[in-house]
Amino acid sequence: MTHPSSSAPRFSSKLAMILTCMGMAVGTGNIWRFPRQVAQYDGGTFLIPWILFLFLWSVPLLMVELGAGQHARRGPFGAFAKLAGPKFAWMGGFVTICTMLIMCYYAVVTGWTLKYALLAVSGALNDVTAESSIKIFDDFRSTPQALLFHAIALALAGFFVYRGTKGIEWLNKILIPALIAILLFGAVNALMLPNASDGLAYLTDIKWDKLAEPGHWIAGLTQSAWSTGAGWGLMLTYAVYARDNEDPVTTPMATGSGNNGIELIVALLIFPAVFSLMAGAGTDLVGGTSSKGGIAFQVIPMLFGQMSGGYLLNVLFFSGLAFAALTSLVAMVELSTRFFMDFKISRPxxxxxxxxxxxxxxxxxALSDTIFDDQDFIWAIGLIVSGLFMCFMVLRFGAERFAEEILNKNATVLKIGPWFKGLMILVLLEGLVLLAWWMTALVQFGTNWLISCLVQFGLVIGVLIAANSYLVKHLKD
Known part of the structure; x- marks a missing residue:
């Protein structure tokens, strides 16, 4: 294998790279999952592990991804072949397939956001009650419309991926600033509501004794891993198109910090509004909603329906949600496309x-809640395995060598020192603890969940190991 051509397209600037990576990271999980986690794990208390794991899990893995993609100029499979060695390329294949399977059902969710953006514009979400809000969502999910909007979401993402780096960059340079502006506008309006200070108080109230409970730390790590996209292979894929002098240290830091900043803005929108308009329901309302987007698709329409200017807020919120979903879906489609391109297949x-x-x-x-839940749960755990494989790649290559030859080569502000090996070992241990916790949880949920997880993981890994030599031989030069 030789190094891929240096004439491959590149993102135009550092700002374009950061916005594109933020588009990859910021998705629906920032808007509906984060508030639910905050409510379930005692408000401001949850923010402590959430912030710590940004720098103890997410940013280190994002640095690894950017450095690996920039160095190899290939997607995850090719990057693992180059850095960990050809016989371990299958690990990059697992990262690819894991994220590709998430793409399949994430496109379903993106379709929901597109449908609700249209409902908001049409005024169908005006003055909804708790019952009618739930009915609107359930009725949509039970019809072929869910499949139609799934297809529309993929088609939209495909349009921008077809245009390559120019299309992806243009989309994120428009939608990410628009998303931030929309959320800031909503947060400012929420903070002006009567008793909004109760929501702020909840977000800043830290129950220090609760930090002794492992569940808070597991939740903080899981949220950071899920929302930043660390270990997914998405930043690695975008790094294929990074400029030769792109800083692989500050760009991941900016991406992770920007992602967390957007989640805080979302919290400033949701909690002041909930505490103001539904005092008494408060955190029970947010924390008890469905993992399939109860906050976004059931609570928000009801919440904004009680506010002055509710129509505009619904339009802005669901437009922003659709923007976030689409930019993340584009990254997943690009990763999937890049995988096949690395085997000499044209982009189209x-x-x-x-x-x-x-x-x-x-x-x-799109058609079954049971299958949706299965895929969502199983491949979210798969992301932990992907993160562990990323750590293995670095340790196999040599952590000190990776830091010196890849990260520090273009690092302009912060140089990575000998401590990087210790950080990689720490991330590896975090991943093992998180994986063990989730496997234990699977047993508690029922043996069927554990069997489903092991069978799907085993099938994917078995096929990849069997095909590894063949795939490595056919990697694009």
């Missing part, structure tokens, strides 16, 4: 393969 053909797989494999999740 690779994109068609990725979109067809997304449509076909995502259709069951």
């Amino acid at each position: 053909k690779a994109l068609v393969i990725a979109l067809v797989l997304g449509l076909v494999l995502g259709a069951p999740s």
Whole structure:
């Protein structure tokens, strides 16, 4: 294998790279999952582990991804082949397939956001009650419309991926600033509501004794890993198009910090509004909603319906939610497309393969809550395995060597020292603890969940190991 051509397209600037990476990281989980986690784990108390794990899990893995992609100029499979050695390329294949399978059902969720953006514009979400809000969501999910919007979401993402780096960069340079502006506008309006200070108080109240409970730390690590996209292979894929002098240290820091900043803005929108308009329901309302977007699709329409200017807020919120979902979906489609491109398939053909797989494999999740839940749960755990494989790649290559030859090569502000090996070992241990915790949780949920997880992981890993030599031989020069 030789190094890929240095003439490959590049993102135009550092700002473009950061906005594109933020588009990858910021998604629906920032807007509906984060408030639910805050409510379930005691408000400001949850923010402590959430912030710590940004720098003890997410940013280190994002640095690894950017450095690896920039160095190898290939997607995860090719990057693992180059850095960990050809016989371990299958690990990069697992990272790819894990994120590709998430793409399949994430496109379903993106379809929901597009549908609700249209409902908001049409005024169908005006003056909804708790009962009618739930009915609107359930009625939509139970009809073929869910499959139609799943297809529309993939088609939209495919349009920008087809245009390559120019299309991806243009989308994120427009939608990420627009998303931030929309959320800030909503947060300012929420903070002006009567008794909004109760929501602020909840977000700043730290129950120090609760930090002795492992669940708070597991939740903080899980949220950081999920929301930043660390270990997914997405930043690694975008790094293929990074400029030769892109800083692999400050760019991940800016991406992770920007992602967390957006989550805080979301919290400043949700909690003051909930405490102001539904005092008494408060955290029970937010924390008890469905993992499939109860806050976004059931609570928010009801909440904004009681506010002055509720129509505008609904339009802005669901437009922002659709923006966030689409930019993340584009990153997943690009990763899937890049995988096939690394095997000498042209971008248009690779994109068609990725979109067809997304449509076909995502259709069951669009039509069945049971399948959606299974895929969501199983492959979220798969992301932990992906993060562990990233750590292995660095340790196999040599952590000190990775820091010196790859990260410090273009680091302009912060140089990585000998402590990087210790940090990688710490991240590895965090991942093992998190994986063990989730496997224990699977047993508690029922043996069927554990069996499903092990069978799906085993099938993917077995096929990849069997095909590893063949795939490595056919990697694009």
